[in-house]
Amino acid sequence: MEKNNQLESKEFLKPKIVPVPVYSEVGESDLLAMLNSIFQRRLPYEWSFDDYHMAINRDISGLPLPNMPLLPRTTCLLPPIGGQQLSNLEIYEKIRKKIYEYPVGFETTATVIQVSQEDITFFVCNFNRISMPIEYLHVGKIALQELEQFPNYGEIFGFYDVIENAISRVTIASQSPDGGYEAYMIDFGEYIHMTGRERIFKLPIFLKNLPAEAIKCSLANILHVDMLRKLLRQDVKLQVLSNNGIHLIVDVTRENNDLETSEIPVRIYSNDDEELDDLDMEVARVLHGTLLQRPYVGSIVRLHVTYVSCSDEFYGYLVDGPKPPKWRPNRLPDYDEEFEVFDMILAKYVDDNYYRAKIMDINDDEYYVFFVDFGSSEFLTRDELAPCYEDYKYTPFLAYRFQIKGIRTAKFMSYQKITTGIQYLNNKIFEKEIDVAIKEILPNDGYLICFQGEMTCLHTELVSRGYAYTN
Known part of the structure; x- marks a missing residue:
């Protein structure tokens, strides 16, 4: 009992840092061994391995792993009964x-x-x-x-x-x-x-x-x-x-840039759909129109990949469907108009042609736009925008969002790890035609997919390289 009390009163000191080991599909029976391995290699100076073993056994032995994703509660939590409220x-x-x-x-x-x-x-x-x-x-x-x-x-x-x-x-x-x-x-x-x-x-x-x-x-x-x-x-x-x-x-x-001259970054990953000011790519999900020829669960479709948003997600359009409409600079409308947030416009793309886009944010003369037929976003100036022809404003968007089944990114991943993962997946699939199997329809016009053909094992390669985690 005395040893237990001493255990609770001790504070952790700075641990020794070692690389994160790769554990795939850790089950309940493997949990104690996994944690023992972690703590054995990361012991704070005041703690012995036996102390850790006791803490693990006392606190979590016999409890289940959370079966994520979890559904919301059906009843409200009881309020706290003590402690001091603070700002x-x-x-x-x-x-x-x-x-x-x-x-x-x-x-x-x-x-x-x-x-x-x-x-x-x-x-x-x-x-x-x-x-x-x-x-x-x-x-x-x-x-x-x-x-x-x-x-x-x-x-x-x-x-x-x-x-x-x-x-x-x-x-x-x-x-x-x-x-x-x-x-x-x-x-x-x-x-x-x-x-x-x-x-x-x-x-x-x-x-x-x-x-x-x-x-x-x-x-x-x-x-x-x-x-x-x-x-x-x-x-x-x-x-x-x-x-x-x-x-x-x-x-x-x-890193690698002077702060004053760097461009404003696009958020690489986030799930907060409401914060336009945070430059969130995910805001585009709630603005998708009705898509043509929606794939159904169980079907295998061929995609042209147009944008890799993170190491477990990308955008593309159906090879058998319509192609993104484009306009050369000399074919733009000859009239002008004032633009507001959420307006459908034509915007200059990386190939110097103009494609359909939706304005997501405006800051002085800087416009943050989402290319509705590609899934990517850019910061552009006013002279890189043009009015959209009326007939094309309401044509269904062509970009679909695809989530890779069985893997996910994590909030604690470093920016370098995230960008390297994006580059790796980008090198594998960007601007290529690939076959995928539709496993599930996701909210906000998304699809859960599995790669087919020569890409079948790509999701395991992402995990083995540390660019994603298994669900």
């Missing part, structure tokens, strides 16, 4: 963080994961040094006990994110005046609203005690929030100028 700032300050890894003068590369327009700050995470148990929690490879009641305010627990199909660590800050609760995702620097219909889980002690991965920063060399937004989802070079134990003041330059 968003106070809850961040209270959480133990990996800020000790950023001493003054330290230089490193990290990924910008959130940007706050209110106080012109941002959160970073070093995805190459993320704690391995957090990675396994995220993809549902740690057994957990589901809860029927919110834990006390300020207590860390597991939260199933329906959009991400992942489990993340979260804590409740306060009760919302409009109902529900304000909460903070401690490893991603994201403030969310919880309604009480979420699936939540008790975390093992060793997972609760791991310090938060997200670190709040202020910039010493930038003041305007629009410039700060250019860093979102980018790897940046940080030089720590100040560390008060709560947040950092840093100098920042973008």
Whole structure:
């Protein structure tokens, strides 16, 4: 008993970082061996392997792995019964963080994961040094006990994110005046609203005690929030100028580019369909029109791949269907008009011809457009746009969205890993005609597919190279 009490009171120190091992289809019977392997190679200095073994057995032995994806709750969670309600700032300050890894003068590369327009700050995470148990929690490879009641305010627990199909660590800050609760995702620097219909889980002690991965920063060399937004989802070079134990003041330059001259990045992955300002490719999904000759489940179709959005998803049109209409610059309408968000227009593509596009956002003379027949997006100026002929405004969009069956990306993957995965899949399928089997119809005009022919094993190659995870 005394040893158990000592176990709970110990805090984790900085672990030794080793590469993430590849585990495919980890079952419940393999869980303990997997975690033992992880912890044996990543022991904090104060803990012995026997302590870890005891913590694992005591906290999760006999519990099931979450069977993701999970359905929402049918009943509302009971409210918390204790703890102190805090503001968003106070809850961040209270959480133990990996800020000790950023001493003054330290230089490193990290990924910008959130940007706050209110106080012109941002959160970073070093995805190459993320704690391995957090990675396994995220993809549902740690057994957990589901809860029927919110834990006390300020207590860390597991939260199933329906959009991400992942489990993340979260804590409740306060009760919302409009109902529900304000909460903070401690490893991603994201403030969310919880309604009480979420699936939540008790975390093992060793997972609760791991310090938060997200670190709040202020910039010493930038003041305007629009410039700060250019860093979102980018790897940046940080030089720590100040560390008060709560947040950092840093100098920042973008990897391989000067910040002032870099183009605004397109978000590579996200599932938040509502935030147009975040440059989210996924917003196009809710704007698709009725598509021609919709494939049906069980059919095998030939596609022409037009855009790879991430390592488990791409866009294309049917080879046997109509081809994207195009206009040369000298064949554009000879009239002009004012454009607004969501207008259907003609926009200049990479081949200097003009194709149908929908305006997703406007910022001064910069237009963010989605090419409805290709699935890709671009930032263009006003002189690269033209009115769309009326007959083509309402013609069905030709680009379909295809999700690869059996694999998925993860939120904790580094920007470099994501972009390398996209490049790998791009080299395999972009601008090629491929055969796929339709396995399921997804929301927002998407399809779950399996590759056919010579591409049959492509999804396993993506997993083996670390560009995706098995579902």
